[in-house]
Amino acid sequence: MASSSWTDVEDIALVEAWEEVYTDPPRRGHGGLWVRVQQYFAQLHGPDHGRVVDALSSRFRVIRLDCETFERYYKAVEDSS
Secondary structure, three states: OOOOOOOHHHHHHHHHHHHHHHOOHHHHOOOOHHHHHHHHHHHHHOOOOOOOHHHHHHHHHHHHHHHHHHHHHHHHHHHHO
16 A cells, blocks of 8 residues: 555656546546546556545646746746846
């Protein structure tokens, strides 16, 4: 079972799994978005990853917020140039 700390490899697998499921409407509709993300995450990271649906969606929120923060800072720097 994985520890509570997320690795870069897991973060990348999570984002790839979310993108694959979210952008593929047939996958999106069967079993709920995060259940499907968990299934695809298991394909990428191995079936014994130990990450439950709530952990995946929670970590994805953190990643998304970090990306939004980066985007705001980047835009501010770009606008000041």
